[in-house]
Amino acid sequence: MPFDARTLPPQTTGTATRDARAVARWLLLVAALVWIMVAIGGATRLTGSGLSIMEWAPIAGILPPLSDAEWQRLYDLYRTIPQYQLVNQGFGMEGFKQIFWLEWIHRFWGRLIGLAYVAGLAWFWASGRIPAGLKPRLLLLLALGGLQGAIGWFMVASGFEADRTAVSPYRLVLHLGMAFLLYAMLVWTALSLLRPAPAEPPPVAIRRWTHAAAGLAILAMLAGGFVAGIKAGFSYNTFPLMDGRLVPEGYWDLSPAWTNFTANIPAVQFNHRLLATLALLSAGWAAWLAWRSLPRGRLRGAVMGLAAAVALQYALGVATLLAVVPVWLGTLHQAVAVLVLTGALFAMHALRRPARPPAAARAAPV
Numbered sequence: 001m002p003f004d005a006r007t008l009p010p011q012t013t014g015t016a017t018r019d020a021r022a023v024a025r026w027l028l029l030v031a032a033l034v035w036i037m038v039a040i041g042g043a044t045r046l047t048g049s050g051l052s053i054m055e056w057a058p059i060a061g062i063l064p065p066l067s068d069a070e071w072q073r074l075y076d077l078y079r080t081i082p083q084y085q086l087v088n089q090g091f092g093m094e095g096f097k098q099i100f101w102l103e104w105i106h107r108f109w110g111r112l113i114g115l116a117y118v119a120g121l122a123w124f125w126a127s128g129r130i131p132a133g134l135k136p137r138l139l140l141l142l143a144l145g146g147l148q149g150a151i152g153w154f155m156v157a158s159g160f161e162a163d164r165t166a167v168s169p170y171r172l173v174l175h176l177g178m179a180f181l182l183y184a185m186l187v188w189t190a191l192s193l194l195r196p197a198p199a200e201p202p203p204v205a206i207r208r209w210t211h212a213a214a215g216l217a218i219l220a221m222l223a224g225g226f227v228a229g230i231k232a233g234f235s236y237n238t239f240p241l242m243d244g245r246l247v248p249e250g251y252w253d254l255s256p257a258w259t260n261f262t263a264n265i266p267a268v269q270f271n272h273r274l275l276a277t278l279a280l281l282s283a284g285w286a287a288w289l290a291w292r293s294l295p296r297g298r299l300r301g302a303v304m305g306l307a308a309a310v311a312l313q314y315a316l317g318v319a320t321l322l323a324v325v326p327v328w329l330g331t332l333h334q335a336v337a338v339l340v341l342t343g344a345l346f347a348m349h350a351l352r353r354p355a356r357p358p359a360a361a362r363a364a365p366v
Contacts, residue, residue, distance in 0.1 A: 169229020
């Protein structure tokens with residue numbers, strides 16, 4: 001059974017409470033590192049740096065090149081792939097170093113996340129401070145983190161194929177989606193340790209609209225991965241219309257039909273816009289309901305915080321599009337996507353249903 005703090009017995013001792021809080025703070029620290037990693041990944045993608053390191057060396061790659069000979073060896077490797085031959089040919093060692101360092105930082109940060117997680121897990125486990133029922137969840141997170149590293153290389157390797165100058169958009173979305181999943185599991189687990197289940201059921205309408213906004217926002221993020229993967233953001237740089245049309249011409253041109261959702265520039269960008277707009281409307285309606293019917297407090301603040309995060313991300317998306325995707329603005333847009341995910345997690349966690357008492361307690365005579 002997956003970990004759910006609502007099913008655990010109340011932590012009545014001060015030591016148990018302190019342990020739970022300490023584990024939660026560690027998980028939130030790792031989540032913050034993942035958030036930064038997503039932002040670095042956005043910058044790496046936008047600058048075309050991700051293919052500059054053509055070796056997967058989890059141990060040896062910790063250190064950057066330490067000699068001119070090693071720099072030359074890596075540069076010579078890079079010059080064998082299509083991205084160099086078709087995009088960066090002749091940009092020299094200095095140009096190579098610029099894209100190399102960003103990718104090296106990206107991979108170094110991934111190793112830092114792994115170290116922070118493994119070290120924390122080992123310490124809490126050895127000291128017996130992990131709350132009951134939580135160990136399977138923590139081991140699952142460890143396995144998924146390792147899988148994410150493998151997925152990252154699986155994505156990068158796709159960019160070395162003939163006639164490719166960037167990674168596969170499908171593998172990019174898989175890598176991005178796994179990052180969001182890991183972040184969500186870290187934050188949700190931490191929140192479950194810090195905040196008990198509510199005593200009263202949440203308002204049904206607010207809960208439904210908040211969940212709808214969260215789901216639509218996540219779909220918009222994944223659709224944004226395809227926008228990035230096929231560079232759809234460099235086309236149709238007007239808003240709200242696309243070349244003077246609500247639905248762009250050529251929306252359904254590709255065959256088979258499903259490829260329009262992942263490989264057709266007008267369709268991919270339109271779908272991203274549509275999902276983002278629906279998420280904004282849903283989050284706005286949930287916030288309006290919360291403002292009207294809930295007292296000031298954590299629950300109302302969480303719902304309205306989600307709406308504010310979605311509105312900020314929507315504005316950044318429009319600005320990024322109109323400015324034709326400058327690196328700094330595109331990176332900020334990707335980083336704020338994690339803020340939206342954070343707002344969704346906080347709101348949905350605050351809107352949980354009350355914990356059901358254990359079966360034995362429900363069956364006990366009064």
